[in-house]
Amino acid sequence: MEILKQNQLKITPQRLAVMKYLDENRTHPTADRIYTDLKEKNPSLSKTTVYNSLDTLQNHNIIQSITISPSELRYDFKKSMHHHFLCKRCGDIIDIELECPNIKKTIDQGHKVEEVHGYFKGICKKCMEKQEK
Amino acid sequence: MEILKQNQLKITPQRLAVMKYLDENRTHPTADRIYTDLKEKNPSLSKTTVYNSLDTLQNHNIIQSITISPSELRYDFKKSMHHHFLCKRCGDIIDIELECPNIKKTIDQGHKVEEVHGYFKGICKKCMEKQEK
DNA sequence: TGTTAAATTGTAATGAGTATAAATTGGAAA
């Protein structure tokens, strides 16, 4: 964990807590969810600090933000390229592992591609099965 | 224009104005931009009406909302499947025409896919050329 | 250990979008 911090960033308990949380909760949580959960063990935690930490980590490409649902950002450890599936019923976000062969087309048009986001929306497997019962 | 309205929706000048605006401005505008621009010719227009109209049109699959930039929705006429490119420099959103061969994979995992959104972010061609000068 | 720039905190502000209730209006029926 602290190894990751050797990216010219100060090692603070707050940042470690945020990283630990994201590592243990692969649910693409919102900033507020992170704040609320961490607040329990660390009552002096400020919401601004969570936002600051997330911003900093994102700027150093350690985590990424996901703009899949309107009005709130979701956060995620940066992993190999993958897409996301948002269930309209339960709100869960599921990782979809696949590579996108279409990036080349965009580059060919003269744009410089820095980020690729693929979002699917619908009803997830779990909810579909629940419905059938 | 009015032909589209034969979707069980009342024909109001406000809705027509919003549709006309989206038809003439293929720039994926925000609700606020639409409101501000339409307000000039129609001072009695309410911001709520713009949101209502956009919601209604979206529910009838005439337009779609794009969740590409955090904290604001962008609106677009519903066309054939295409992806979007957001320029981090000028903020423009550009349509990328392509088909995504990866949807099948998600369906195969048992999820029901209702919407597909592909977002690329980077620097657009125009800004890249400006930079080189 | 002392110093300082960087980070944290708490509070206040911003701004997109929503809720609500009263006033208006489209459009079908008389």
Added chain:
DNA sequence: TTTCCAATTTATACTCATTACAATTTAACA
């Protein structure tokens, strides 16, 4: 055409995620 009512518009107030700011604290280097 006129009447009528449900749908729509309007204005205002509100919510809530995120940001701004200023004062306090702290990590990490000498």
